[in-house]
Amino acid sequence: MSWAVGMVALASGCASSHAMQQNPEDGSCPARNMASRSASQTERAAPDDLTWSGPAESRDIEQNNVWCRTVGRPVFRDLPAVRLEQANRVDSLAVLTWNINLGGGDVVAFMARELGLTCDPDGPAEREPPFHFVILLQEVYRLSATLPEVSPGPTIPWRIDSDPRPGGPRDIVEVAERCGLALLYVPSARNGPTEPGRRPEDKGNAVLSTLPLTDLAAIELPFEASRKVAVVATVRGPGGERIRVTSVHLDLASTLARTLISGNTTRLRQAMGFAEALESTESSITIVGGDFNTWSASEATLRRLALRFPDSPPWDGRPTRGPFPTDHILFRTVQGSRIDLVEDSYRRLEETYGSDHAGRIVWLRD
Amino acid sequence: MVRSAAALARSAAALAIVTGLMTWAPGRALGQNDEGSAGRAIGGAALGAASGSMLALTGGLVGCNRTLRPSRCSRITTVAGAAIGLTAGAAIGWRNDSGLDDRLESAAFGAAAGAVVGVGLKYFIRQYEWIDVASASVLGLAVGASAQGSGFGFAVGGATGLLLWRFHPTVGPGGAVAWALGGMAVGGLADWVADAVRGGGSEPGGMPLSFSVAW
Numbered sequence: 220m221s222w223a224v225g226m227v228a229l230a231s232g233c234a235s236s237h238a239m240q241q242n243p244e245d246g247s248c249p250a251r252n253m254a255s256r257s258a259s260q261t262e263r264a265a266p267d268d269l270t271w272s273g274p275a276e277s278r279d280i281e282q283n284n285v286w287c288r289t290v291g292r293p294v295f296r297d298l299p300a301v302r303l304e305q306a307n308r309v310d311s312l313a314v315l316t317w318n319i320n321l322g323g324g325d326v327v328a329f330m331a332r333e334l335g336l337t338c339d340p341d342g343p344a345e346r347e348p349p350f351h352f353v354i355l356l357q358e359v360y361r362l363s364a365t366l367p368e369v370s371p372g373p374t375i376p377w378r379i380d381s382d383p384r385p386g387g388p389r390d391i392v393e394v395a396e397r398c399g400l401a402l403l404y405v406p407s408a409r410n411g412p413t414e415p416g417r418r419p420e421d422k423g424n425a426v427l428s429t430l431p432l433t434d435l436a437a438i439e440l441p442f443e444a445s446r447k448v449a450v451v452a453t454v455r456g457p458g459g460e461r462i463r464v465t466s467v468h469l470d471l472a473s474t475l476a477r478t479l480i481s482g483n484t485t486r487l488r489q490a491m492g493f494a495e496a497l498e499s500t501e502s503s504i505t506i507v508g509g510d511f512n513t514w515s516a517s518e519a520t521l522r523r524l525a526l527r528f529p530d531s532p533p534w535d536g537r538p539t540r541g542p543f544p545t546d547h548i549l550f551r552t553v554q555g556s557r558i559d560l561v562e563d564s565y566r567r568l569e570e571t572y573g574s575d576h577a578g579r580i581v582w583l584r585d
Numbered sequence: 586m587v588r589s590a591a592a593l594a595r596s597a598a599a600l601a602i603v604t605g606l607m608t609w610a611p612g613r614a615l616g617q618n619d620e621g622s623a624g625r626a627i628g629g630a631a632l633g634a635a636s637g638s639m640l641a642l643t644g645g646l647v648g649c650n651r652t653l654r655p656s657r658c659s660r661i662t663t664v665a666g667a668a669i670g671l672t673a674g675a676a677i678g679w680r681n682d683s684g685l686d687d688r689l690e691s692a693a694f695g696a697a698a699g700a701v702v703g704v705g706l707k708y709f710i711r712q713y714e715w716i717d718v719a720s721a722s723v724l725g726l727a728v729g730a731s732a733q734g735s736g737f738g739f740a741v742g743g744a745t746g747l748l749l750w751r752f753h754p755t756v757g758p759g760g761a762v763a764w765a766l767g768g769m770a771v772g773g774l775a776d777w778v779a780d781a782v783r784g785g786g787s788e789p790g791g792m793p794l795s796f797s798v799a800w
Contacts, residue, residue: 371711372711373711373712375711376711377711444712445712474710474712474713474714474716474717475703475706475713475717475720475721475724476714476716476717476719476720478646479642479643479646479720479724481656482642482645482646482649482650482655482656482658482659482660483646483647483649483650483655483659484650484655484656487650487655514647514757514758514759514762515651515757515759515760516755517651518650518651518759519650519651519652519653519654519655522651522653523653536754536755538757542757542758543757543758543759544757
């Protein structure tokens with residue numbers, strides 16, 4: 220007993236490593252995702268130049284691989300080339316983050332009300348949005364008949380099934396196509412097992428933009444309770460400067476045993492792994508939006524991230540999911556950059572559009 | 586039906602094993618009267634250390650997560666809690682032949698209750714494994730071994746946290762939970778210390794909470 224107690228005392232607070240590595244070898248799940256196979260119309264554009272980073276610990280790799288076998292390929296949708304020229308004339312850029320609760324949030328209504336972009340339900344939007352924007356989305360889903368058949372089990376989360384609401388499509392690929400937006404979607408897990416009579420769904424993070432997306436990357440986070448993948452892309456912002464945009468979603472909680480042994484550092488480990496991987500792949504201006512699932516704005520996760528993103532806008536004290544301050548935007552500039560955040564532009568969006576989270580917005584300008 | 590019965594049997598077996606493991610060593614030491622006070626002190630130290638470390642670890646989970654180094658904070662609080670519990674448990678066992686009997690009994694009950702909760706969680710949370718059931722059982726043991734103090738501390742801490750949240754919204758629900766868990770740990774450890782100071786096994790009711798105000 221004393222031995223056991225001693226072990227508990229010594230083991231408590233022993234956070235696992237968040238060491239990361241780039242481009243896992245073949246045999247890993249990301250490599251299998253890249254492998255060619257029959258793909259649907261929407262999936263055929265899955266990016267071949269998507270670079271992957273992930274945790275270096277063997278347990279994390281094994282768990283992530285097992286979960287990854289249940290999902291489909293990432294989806295990349297580029298903009299028509301003509302928009303590339305326009306992008307170089309961008310003088311300001313809105314960056315938003317929003318967890319849309321697996322289709323609970325109406326993205327089309329969100330863009331119409333908050334961003335002035337009306338999507339033509341019969342095809343790609345013809346008219347330009349009044350300004351350029353990037354939306355960093357979490358908990359988006361994609362319907363696809365090509366997803367692997369899976370049975371209920373520990374790697375298949377319970378289905379989140381928001382009530383269907385009128386007002387537009389919720390599948391993120393369909394939204395991007397209807398609205399004529401660039402999209403990078405990387406699934407991280409299934410939304411429920413295969414069920415007869417239902418098209419299977421996977422879920423993950425996405426970047427939706429009026430600007431072309433380049434230098435695509437996916438970062439598998441250290442595994443805690445479920446597989447999470449941060450999505451990274453680059454846009455040409457005000458003055459044509461490169462801006463790295465990232466959508467990230469951290470776990471709400473780990474298992475009880477891991478919570479005790481790690482001293483409740485679930486999100487901190489994921490966040491540090493994410494930040495390390497991000498720093499190893501870019502040196503441009505970086506803006507991160509996400510659902511960090513934080514209980515408090517003074518949580519270690521945010522405090523440590525703030526050290527790595529020292530130019531982040533200050534939190535306004537307003538929660539975004541019930542009483543919890545879960546959603547945040549982080550910012551880091553580089554020396555010599557002319558882009559900066561517009562003062563006092565960082566705020567919570569009041570309307571939730573059917574999601575259980577409110578979004579956040581910040582403006583960048585030259 | 587067969588699958589459910591098998592699962593139930595597995596759960597029952599796990600409960601029995603976990604509860605037995607948690608209480609076997611201190612129970613054996615406390616039950617051997619021929620070992621005298623030394624044996625009881627060892628048993629008390631083991632139970633106190635188990636309870637104190639887990640109480641302190643749990644109590645600091647949210648609070649430590651507000652520091653820049655939550656892992657180090659958790660380690661320090663856990664070791665401190667283990668030391669307090671070990672010392673208090675040894676003192677109680679040394680001074681009083683029957684001082685730990687009630688604690689051992691309630692610890693066993695707590696371990697069993699924790700395991701039941703753990704099994705319930707395992708069925709609802711797909712990622713939970715048996716080690717999580719065991720963790721819940723250990724938590725139950727820690728709280729059960731100092732039930733009155735932990736319960737009182739949890740109530741006072743929780744009420745304080747809720748009040749702070751109400752009057753200072755930035756405290757938030759996370760702050761309220763931190764106060765409740767912290768209160769549970771402080772109350773539970775105070776229960777052990779108070780019992781040790783009293784000599785162990787004194788009047789039921791546990792914590793001698795009294796205040797004198799100097800005019």
